[in-house]
Amino acid sequence: MLYREAGQFKTDYTADMAVFPILQDRIGIAVILVIAAVIIPVFGNAFLLQAVMIPFLVFSLGSIGLNLLTGYTGLLSLGTGAFMGVGAYACYKLTTYFPGVNILIWILVSGFFSAAVGVVFGLPSLRIKGFYLAVATLAAQFFLSWLFIRQPWFYNYNVSGAIEVPTRTLFGIPVTGATASEMTRYFVVLGFVVVLTWLASNLVHGRIGRMWMAVRDMDLAAELIGIRLLRTKLLAFAVSSFYCGVAGALMVFIWYGSAEPAVFDVNLSFLILFMVIIGGLGSLTGSFYGAALIYILPIVLRYIPPKLGIPIQSAMVEHIQHMVVGALIVFFLIVEPAGLARLWQIGKQKLRVWPFPY
Amino acid sequence: MDLLYKVFIDPFVQMGTAPDLLVQTLWDGLVAGVLYSLIALGFVLIFKASGVFNFAQGIMVVFAALTLVGLHEHGIPAYLALAITIAVMFGLAVGVERLMLRPLVNQPDIILFMATFGLTYFLIGFGELVFGGDPKVMIASQLGLPKGAIDIKFAGGFVSLQKIDIAATIIASLMVASLALFFQKTRIGRALRAVADSHKAALSVGISLEQIWVIVWFAAGLVALATGIMWGARSEVSFALEIIALKALPVLILGGFTSVPGAIVGGVIIGVGEKLGEFYWGPLLGSGIETWLAYVIALVFLLFRPQGLFGEKIIERI
Numbered sequence: 001m002l003y004r005e006a007g008q009f010k011t012d013y014t015a016d017m018a019v020f021p022i023l024q025d026r027i028g029i030a031v032i033l034v035i036a037a038v039i040i041p042v043f044g045n046a047f048l049l050q051a052v053m054i055p056f057l058v059f060s061l062g063s064i065g066l067n068l069l070t071g072y073t074g075l076l077s078l079g080t081g082a083f084m085g086v087g088a089y090a091c092y093k094l095t096t097y098f099p100g101v102n103i104l105i106w107i108l109v110s111g112f113f114s115a116a117v118g119v120v121f122g123l124p125s126l127r128i129k130g131f132y133l134a135v136a137t138l139a140a141q142f143f144l145s146w147l148f149i150r151q152p153w154f155y156n157y158n159v160s161g162a163i164e165v166p167t168r169t170l171f172g173i174p175v176t177g178a179t180a181s182e183m184t185r186y187f188v189v190l191g192f193v194v195v196l197t198w199l200a201s202n203l204v205h206g207r208i209g210r211m212w213m214a215v216r217d218m219d220l221a222a223e224l225i226g227i228r229l230l231r232t233k234l235l236a237f238a239v240s241s242f243y244c245g246v247a248g249a250l251m252v253f254i255w256y257g258s259a260e261p262a263v264f265d266v267n268l269s270f271l272i273l274f275m276v277i278i279g280g281l282g283s284l285t286g287s288f289y290g291a292a293l294i295y296i297l298p299i300v301l302r303y304i305p306p307k308l309g310i311p312i313q314s315a316m317v318e319h320i321q322h323m324v325v326g327a328l329i330v331f332f333l334i335v336e337p338a339g340l341a342r343l344w345q346i347g348k349q350k351l352r353v354w355p356f357p358y
Numbered sequence: 359m360d361l362l363y364k365v366f367i368d369p370f371v372q373m374g375t376a377p378d379l380l381v382q383t384l385w386d387g388l389v390a391g392v393l394y395s396l397i398a399l400g401f402v403l404i405f406k407a408s409g410v411f412n413f414a415q416g417i418m419v420v421f422a423a424l425t426l427v428g429l430h431e432h433g434i435p436a437y438l439a440l441a442i443t444i445a446v447m448f449g450l451a452v453g454v455e456r457l458m459l460r461p462l463v464n465q466p467d468i469i470l471f472m473a474t475f476g477l478t479y480f481l482i483g484f485g486e487l488v489f490g491g492d493p494k495v496m497i498a499s500q501l502g503l504p505k506g507a508i509d510i511k512f513a514g515g516f517v518s519l520q521k522i523d524i525a526a527t528i529i530a531s532l533m534v535a536s537l538a539l540f541f542q543k544t545r546i547g548r549a550l551r552a553v554a555d556s557h558k559a560a561l562s563v564g565i566s567l568e569q570i571w572v573i574v575w576f577a578a579g580l581v582a583l584a585t586g587i588m589w590g591a592r593s594e595v596s597f598a599l600e601i602i603a604l605k606a607l608p609v610l611i612l613g614g615f616t617s618v619p620g621a622i623v624g625g626v627i628i629g630v631g632e633k634l635g636e637f638y639w640g641p642l643l644g645s646g647i648e649t650w651l652a653y654v655i656a657l658v659f660l661l662f663r664p665q666g667l668f669g670e671k672i673i674e675r676i
């Protein structure tokens with residue numbers, strides 16, 4: 001009853017092509033934005049912001065990046081972690097060489113470094129396909145991880161081998177470093193995620209997105225209808241790596257505060273891939289659902305048993321958490337292989353005809 | 359000029375002046391390669407029969423080895439423990455088929471790939487819960503595996519061969535030979551090949567997919583057990599071993615996903631290439647290039663043969 005498009009007439013093509021054609025959807029997204037921008041900062045505590053929301057948003061951005069490549073263009077990549085690392089290290093080098101320039105600009109610029117690296121490692125994608133390509137991108141993952149560990153130039157010859165985020169300010173308010181408050185950092189991340197998601201949404205609804213999807217569905221056929229494969233695939237690699245790079249820079253500068261190369265190892269790549277697949281391949285909102293499920297679920301699992309008064313050792317919790325996450329992944333894949341985004345689609349359809357069954 | 363000399367001439371001069379070191383490096387590479395190909399073999403078995411890219415092969419290696427050692431720690435004699443472990447791997451195969459593969463039949467490859475990730479997580483948690491996360495010592499001598507080394511005099515130096523490595527190579531070769539025979543000569547092997555060709559056609563001539571899947575997962579479990587014993591005897595049994603699954607991936611793409619001989623040849627190429635590269639060219643780049651060299655070797659091969667050395671030719675139709 002509440003959610004239906006009856007009576008909402010579209011009188012021109014722009015309205016028909018709109019991302020949110022239904023009024024209820026527009027209200028919904030506005031409500032989500034208000035919750036994210038007002039209610040969570042006002043009512044949330046430092047723990048919620050630092051340990052839940054900031055990582056969730058960072059992972060969402062990374063998932064969107066990988067989703068553009070894997071979900072929209074159909075190129076399976078296991079190098080996400082390394083591309084995030086490129087963003088983080090580029091940002092670190094830039095801000096230590098040019099401390100005068102605003103850090104937010106450097107976070108964006110580091111995305112371009114990541115994009116360039118992504119293009120280089122995307123070159124084989126023209127010849128190599130499917131799982132073969134996935135393993136080829138692992139070459140990027142291991143090579144870049146090795147660079148970050150073995151080449152001291154990347155971490156400015158620190159003794160520890162880790163990168164420490166310096167304090168940088170925006171209008172006199174510290175944004176990064178130890179003195180920055182959770183609130184400021186949350187808003188920075190939120191700003192980046194909202195703007196970049198909006199951009200991604202426009203990309204995938206436009207000509208470029210259609211090209212990507214044509215390549216995903218069948219690259220040979222796409223080539224025959226006049227899509228230049230190399231350019232399209234490399235563009236997908238570039239844009240995807242750009243998003244991952246920004247996510248990586250945000251991860252270190254806004255979330256962790258300092259990072260060792262081990263952060264960007266192959267497990268991070270797998271984690272992001274989980275989020276994309278559980279959330280839904282080829283769905284931007286799915287990236288958010290996936291990030292929420294995969295990141296927040298273990299936190300919940302960790303805090304539920306003590307709340308219920310079940311005495312349990314922390315080591316055991318971790319083991320059980322592994323088991324539960326693994327079992328849940330299989331469970332979700334069985335229930336809905338197209339991801340959580342598809343569940344929401346089904347739910348919407350149910351809402352549309354409610355209270356009637358069909 | 360100096361750099362060019364160091365890259366293109368100096369390593370070969372070293373090889374010429376110290377042939378015993380070269381042979382030692384080649385031997386080490388060969389052994390590592392054989393062990394990589396054992397893991398790759400597990401991948402190939404499952405991929406051939408069900409099209410599933412089984413990421414859990416690495417953790418299956420750890421899980422099998424842990425079960426074996428864990429049982430022995432509880433006072434069960436080594437050979438009995440071995441038998442029980444084989445039974446456990448069979449149970450795992452049945453469980454995976456029932457709970458994971460059957461509901462996911464006919465899904466896209468990437469979904470099945472993801473599901474094996476879920477299995478990996480589950481087995482990590484389960485293994486740690488039951489056996490604890492501490493590294494364990496493989497019961498190599500109890501299982502009758504030889505220890506110690508043989509030193510061979512060679513070209514003015516010594517080449518030292520670990521007996522366990524020789525045993526590993528022999529066992530791996532036996533295993534590959536028997537698998538090849540099994541695939542080519544037996545009734546079940548023929549059914550497996552039929553399933554690999556086409557699920558639908560196999561079903562229509564009355565081959566039970568469920569049975570076949572249990573069999574291949576069990577075979578992969580046995581390969582995992584053998585791999586676990588060999589790797590465990592060389593170092594120790596811990597969850598760090600899971601990483602070697604990632605090492606097997608370049609072997610796999612080099613040989614081609616669907617080829618048993620490819621897994622062997624790929625393993626040897628990667629193993630030898632990796633050790634030679636690390637020993638002779640590694641110091642130039644700051645050591646540790648072993649971690650990515652295998653992938654780069656595989657990538658270079660792939661650029662020329664996108665389906666791997668022995669993979670079936672990829673034919674695309676519209």
